[in-house]
Amino acid sequence: MRFGHHVALIAISTFTFAIITLATAVSAEDRLPTIPAAKYTEEQAKAATDFEAARKVPVFGPFEPLMHSPQVMTLSRSMGDYLRYKSAIGNSLSELAILVTAREWTQDYEWYVHYPIALKSGIKVDIADAIADGRRPVGMSDDQEMVYEYCVELHRSKRVSDRTFERVDKRFGKQGVVDLTAINGYYTLLAMELNAAQYQIPKDGKKLSRLP
DSSP states (O other): OHHHHHHHHHHHHHHHHHHHHHHHHHHHHTSSOOOOGGGOOHHHHHHHHHHHHHHSSOSOTTHHHHTTSHHHHHHHHHHHHHHHHSOTTOHHHHHHHHHHHHHHTTOHHHHHHHHHHHHHHTOOHHHHHHHHHTOOOSSOOHHHHHHHHHHHHHHHHSSOOHHHHHHHHHHHHHHHHHHHHHHHHHHHHHHHHHHHHTOOOOTTOOOOOOOO
């Protein structure tokens, strides 16, 4: 009788653990769930309207979890409008910096979106794939090399050496230095938000390997 009682307790405990695990998994996917447009507050609706006016598409990707704080979403979108499309280092090098940031933060959605954009902007497949693998790419142009080194130093050392700073400064000027640093910071912000939200990539997306 006592043996049967223990078996029953084990079975109940196992079932309870399974339920808790399932509940945790479900809630993890819905940490910052996408808000349906029909449920927007007035402030969220305004933010969404401004977003679509600026980007010509409805709110998507990293801006979906940010909609829980519409002011942050709007300010982030506005900063991105400049850094992604109008920075002093040009779109191709911006995309290279974004790939490095996505890799350093192992941000799957950021990589999923920007990998094809980077290739279209002129970044070679071998260079992008090396970054994805966590390797230093070979065959980079001088501009690509200095941007890559600047970004990697900034992410890993939390600062930039005099030599690396001076190369970028000489090539792109003070505005270029500020813009390149801001691109890393901006896409780090988005990566942090997406990672915290556990934002899912589409089913056809490929996850980056988890680096040690």
